[in-house]
Amino acid sequence: MTETTKPNGAWDVFMSELNALAEDQADRRTLSGVDMLMLAPENWGKAAQIARSHDARWAGVWAEDLSGRFSVDCCLECQGRYLILRTAVAAEHPELPSHAPFYPAADRAERHVRDMFGIRFIGHPLQEQRWTRHLAWADDEFPLRKDFPAQGFPQASTPPDKDYPFLKAEGPSVYEIPVGPIHAGIIEPGHFRFQAVGETVLHLEERLGYVHKGIEKIAEGRDPVSLAKLAGRISGDSAVAHAWAACRAMEAAAGLSCSERADYMRGILAERERAINHLGDMAAMCNDVGFAFGYYQFGRLRELWLRDNRTLFAHRLMMDCIVPGGVAVDLKFDDCAAMKETIATLRAELSDLIKIIDANSSLEDRFLAAGVLSPAQAQALGALGFVGRASGQIFDVRKAPGYPPYDQLDLTVPVETDGDVAARFWLRYKELRTACRLLEQMLEQMPEGAVLADWRTPEAGAEGFAAVEGWRGEILCYVRFDEGNRIARYYPRDPSQINWPALEKIQIGNIVPDFPVCNKSVNGSYSGQDL
Amino acid sequence: MLRLYLKALTTGVLTEPVPYIDKDRLLETVGLELKTAIERKFSRSLAIRHIDAGSCNGCELEIHALNNVYYDIERFGIHFVASPRHADVLLVTGPVSRHMQAALLRAYDATPAPKWVVASGDCAACGGEFGASYASCGAVKNVLPVDATIAGCPPSPLQLMQGLLNTLKVL
Ligand code: SF4
Numbered sequence: 001m002t003e004t005t006k007p008n009g010a011w012d013v014f015m016s017e018l019n020a021l022a023e024d025q026a027d028r029r030t031l032s033g034v035d036m037l038m039l040a041p042e043n044w045g046k047a048a049q050i051a052r053s054h055d056a057r058w059a060g061v062w063a064e065d066l067s068g069r070f071s072v073d074c075c076l077e078c079q080g081r082y083l084i085l086r087t088a089v090a091a092e093h094p095e096l097p098s099h100a101p102f103y104p105a106a107d108r109a110e111r112h113v114r115d116m117f118g119i120r121f122i123g124h125p126l127q128e129q130r131w132t133r134h135l136a137w138a139d140d141e142f143p144l145r146k147d148f149p150a151q152g153f154p155q156a157s158t159p160p161d162k163d164y165p166f167l168k169a170e171g172p173s174v175y176e177i178p179v180g181p182i183h184a185g186i187i188e189p190g191h192f193r194f195q196a197v198g199e200t201v202l203h204l205e206e207r208l209g210y211v212h213k214g215i216e217k218i219a220e221g222r223d224p225v226s227l228a229k230l231a232g233r234i235s236g237d238s239a240v241a242h243a244w245a246a247c248r249a250m251e252a253a254a255g256l257s258c259s260e261r262a263d264y265m266r267g268i269l270a271e272r273e274r275a276i277n278h279l280g281d282m283a284a285m286c287n288d289v290g291f292a293f294g295y296y297q298f299g300r301l302r303e304l305w306l307r308d309n310r311t312l313f314a315h316r317l318m319m320d321c322i323v324p325g326g327v328a329v330d331l332k333f334d335d336c337a338a339m340k341e342t343i344a345t346l347r348a349e350l351s352d353l354i355k356i357i358d359a360n361s362s363l364e365d366r367f368l369a370a371g372v373l374s375p376a377q378a379q380a381l382g383a384l385g386f387v388g389r390a391s392g393q394i395f396d397v398r399k400a401p402g403y404p405p406y407d408q409l410d411l412t413v414p415v416e417t418d419g420d421v422a423a424r425f426w427l428r429y430k431e432l433r434t435a436c437r438l439l440e441q442m443l444e445q446m447p448e449g450a451v452l453a454d455w456r457t458p459e460a461g462a463e464g465f466a467a468v469e470g471w472r473g474e475i476l477c478y479v480r481f482d483e484g485n486r487i488a489r490y491y492p493r494d495p496s497q498i499n500w501p502a503l504e505k506i507q508i509g510n511i512v513p514d515f516p517v518c519n520k521s522v523n524g525s526y527s528g529q530d531l
Numbered sequence: 532m533l534r535l536y537l538k539a540l541t542t543g544v545l546t547e548p549v550p551y552i553d554k555d556r557l558l559e560t561v562g563l564e565l566k567t568a569i570e571r572k573f574s575r576s577l578a579i580r581h582i583d584a585g586s587c588n589g590c591e592l593e594i595h596a597l598n599n600v601y602y603d604i605e606r607f608g609i610h611f612v613a614s615p616r617h618a619d620v621l622l623v624t625g626p627v628s629r630h631m632q633a634a635l636l637r638a639y640d641a642t643p644a645p646k647w648v649v650a651s652g653d654c655a656a657c658g659g660e661f662g663a664s665y666a667s668c669g670a671v672k673n674v675l676p677v678d679a680t681i682a683g684c685p686p687s688p689l690q691l692m693q694g695l696l697n698t699l700k701v702l
Binding site for chain 2: 134135136137143148149150151152153154157158159160161181182184185186187188189209210211212213214215217218229230233234235236237239280293296297299300302303306310316317319352353355356359360525526527530
């Protein structure tokens, strides 16, 4: 279902080099419209090396237990086009060359696969270091293997994960600040280990996985409606985006396309989600530097839109509005007119506020040059969404490869290059204005018709892949069906998984008290990364 | 600066009487009872420590909203504190992930008695969409004694306020 852009020179050269690794024509396939290349395990590392030399972006890895062997997929993106690499390793000897030496983004993702499946990634610099697993299951148990029951073998009380090998800093005046998992505010749990001298942070190490809820495991055996519900709760702030990605992947597997109107409705829900989250984060960023005015004003605008969501879609966070085959909500003519008015109001309010913000020197003082992620760092990490785009990375799934309804809309993707907190703040402001424009276009152009297509049970083994630009950035989703409309495998890749390591880089050289605003300017989802 | 004051003044006071949606007289009575209860039982100030024990973060978004200008929960004497040592109530969200179990128990132990635990949101109240598994203990009551629950996925700010009012009534 994912539309591909026209072939271009760089992509063709990239593909021809990779194709040389595949043995015969049968090794070249497509999955939901995306090119897929079957590789022998020994070529797995080589493929990453070639991809790196072509500046392809490494986007994710996931595996599946196929009784007797593990299938492993890796998603790459080059010039706005996706490519999926696939290999299989024998269950008796689950080893694969690591991609981490070429791509830092592969570090935690491969450790997640290792913790969940017991596949070892040879050449991974932290091969033995667990990531998702704390102490809720043993190191020789692998929850995503088929023989591991969803209930597992839990102890009465799971001990705290005391022995994780954090990097240690040594030297005079260096001290360590451990923070979390429970933080001081109303926020998700995770652990941060700072090494500092005086006020300045020398090093930050994240230890996440505290809210791991076994989402991939409990997805197995669900029907499509139930999976969409679960997807909407991977990260509550991205309820629309994850449900959209899951539904697109399931629809691709079922060979079903939803109506044009349903695509527009999904776009409207997604842009509203983008708007409310940017408003919330802009409020929080103001709050983190003590600018109460901004906190109250942006928070006020967010609340107004949440109430509109409630009126229009019966849920403030628009959960469960996107369902397999379309949407569970629709807009009447009057609703569209009312929404257009609130968009105009929001735009006028934003224009007011931004003048005030722009003239506020204390804000400027805290935002400018704080928490810099250089374009080179962003590119190396494959940073996504507004974090990537504030550091010069232009990628946006809505633009290329694109998907409906965005392929019928006029969309300019704002990009900044300074990479500091100020750039991320401005970028969110610009994205907010873009969301307003997109919403207006969609309300204007939305065709009439039904919003929900009849579901068609996919064949056993049918797979689907989808990518969606959530408010945080690219969400990837892979599904495979079993018999009887049941999910065999579900893997959602939240953009947070890629962006969390960026925060470690951003914080270096900044003062400890700037951590809240640096963190908020990125705002990774703990739940989305921990799954 | 002038613009800032102008905007602040023209925005005016938006804080709403409680409850703004329900026309139900009974709820208004509960609203008054809340203030009275906090005044009587907690010397006008109820300190809440929120703990995310494994939530999807939807519950947090709505708890945050309690502090926006429309709800302004502090005016009822409720405030969110940074340490369990300052708390009367632990407001726990999410199913309790097994990786958070130890931290939650420690926070509970660090909270001075008398203390109350409110499980907020469907996940905390009954396990919700995630339930119990190798990675999740399910509902908060599987880990801690729970004094009250607030239903909703997530509970809206108004539902949270109503839930807290009801909780105080039974304490
Ligand atoms: S109750 Fe709903 S919103 Fe709250 S944590 Fe559970 S799934 Fe998320």
